[in-house]
Amino acid sequence: MSGGWHWFVIIGTVGSLIGCLWLLFSNRSTSGDKTTGHVWDGIEELDNPLPMWWVWMFVGTVVFAVGYLIWYPGLGNFAGISGWTSTSQFEEAAEAHEERFAPLYRELAALSPPELAANRQAQQVGRRLFINHCTACHGVGGGGGYGFPNLTDDEWLWGSDFAAIKQTILGGRSGIMAPWGAALGEDGVQQTAQYVRKVAGLEHDADLAEAGGKHYATFCVACHQADHTGNPLLGAPNLANDSWLYGSSLEEISFTIRHGRNNNMPAHADVLSEEKAHILAGYVSSLSRKGE
Ligand code: HEC
Ligand code: HEC
Structure with a gap:
């Protein structure tokens, strides 16, 4: 963020913390009398000090906020001493996910087209990939729409064999x-x-x-x-x-x-690995054979 906004956020955040503390302590002392002097219909407003447990709890939340703002990013462009960012957390999670499933993708990508068609897990993984990457254009079941080919019938623009389908996915077609x-x-x-x-x-x-x-x-x-x-x-x-x-x-x-x-x-070679395209081609091939 630019220099102006950086300071705007810092002054706003720190200022409101200091303002809260000021409000708390400036209202802590009482007049010494038991009442504020306000009376409504004979009911007097008492002037008791805030209970100490409540005051310390409030102070505790401010201390927590200061620690949080030092540890995590929160003050303008200051990155926080922990080095945490939401992007790095997402990337770590994505990497851990890839690592966890890499052996499964490798195992399924080694299957031949007929083996893919017969393998329940390959079909399930293929379906997930299809839902993530292909349904926006081809529809959830692969039924297509105006200008988008139906992948569940046995007419193919670019050929019905496994290699042609895999090539369509990786390289795209015009x-x-x-x-x-x-x-x-x-x-x-x-x-x-x-x-x-x-x-x-x-x-x-x-x-x-x-x-x-x-x-x-x-x-x-x-x-x-x-x-x-x-x-x-x-x-x-x-x-x-x-x-x-x-x-x-x-x-x-x-x-x-x-x-x-x-x-x-569109070509998907930069979005999907060769292994994922192989599994997907197996799933797409089987869509048109469902009725057999
Ligand atoms: C250079 C090759 C070429 C020639 C020549 C050609 N077409 Fe086509 N045609 C195509 C291709 C490729 C498509 C698919 C377009 C797409 O994917 O949207 C197509 C699509 C069509 C469609 C739409 C089919 C559908 O499923 O909706 C019709 C109808 C058609 N062509 C008729 C003709 C007629 C009639 C002629 C001759 C006047 C002709 N084409 C000449 C290549 C050609
Ligand atoms: C942005 C829209 C879009 C996305 C996303 C998309 N496709 Fe396509 N796909 C098309 C269009 C349009 C065609 C038709 C191209 C043509 O007219 O030749 C097509 C054609 C195909 C064909 C060839 C069909 C045939 O009859 O030969 C296959 C197979 C295919 N797509 C599979 C996939 C898979 C698998 C995915 C997901 C990885 C995917 N598509 C994602 C738009 C899309």
Whole structure:
């Protein structure tokens, strides 16, 4: 804190301690008479001194405060002679926690993917890690949301195998589709969107879809493939099933075609150790196999 605030805190703290003591001692002596002279409805206010046990208890709290302010930080920038800080206490606790659980992480990280799937403890640890690091985007159960892929179904943008999932977690992924509005024109966008709905088995306009098929063959096959199953090397989704990142409505599909999409899964290599990513990949892999 800056010099001004440093002194403001010190003067305020020390001043209020001295003020309390002054208040205590300046009120200790009595007038010598038994009463203060105040009378209400015939009831007199007595003028007894404060009991000594109470006075000493009060003095004791002030002595405690002085000791506390010398030992712990409390007076402006003065760090206290104990050297304690809340940050160091947190770091020590985090370190002790890591040390305590390191053997467990090491043991679980040595398991193969099928062993991870069968190991109850690995699943529990994986679930905890998932709740801490992933639920904000993917939801508590991994069900995803608008723009966030569902991890519990068996459609994968970037591949379903263990190594691909682990790579997604550590290195992150960028799902980028360029905009096609300018190349196709608005009519072309609508025709291609009808074609995508046809491919997905949804209600569509047959004439428009037929024209859209030609656009698809020109502009879209490179990534989404001739059989519409997508390409895990580019994160291009399968368009022929009922799993959607942005929903299957004509509006959403034509929006994607017109404006493109730019989606990002952040890399977690600097947050999660390789061991934790391994355990997490085991947990994520098993989410989509729950129903089997
Ligand atoms: C800030 C939001 C965010 C967080 C946090 C996040 N993800 Fe993601 N994740 C995404 C997005 C967005 C995508 C889709 C990327 C794309 O469109 O290609 C994604 C994609 C994935 C995929 C690929 C899915 C597929 O179909 O191939 C996996 C696996 C995954 N995330 C797992 C995780 C795990 C495990 C964590 C926790 C360590 C995590 N994510 C944390 C946003 C997030
Ligand atoms: C350069 C490769 C590439 C090309 C070419 C491409 N796409 Fe895509 N497309 C992607 C990627 C990658 C995504 C996923 C974007 C994301 O992760 O948000 C995507 C997403 C989509 C989606 C959203 C799917 C969902 O689940 O919500 C639709 C629809 C789509 N593309 C249709 C098309 C059509 C139609 C064309 C041709 C006009 C096309 N794409 C051309 C790569 C491509």
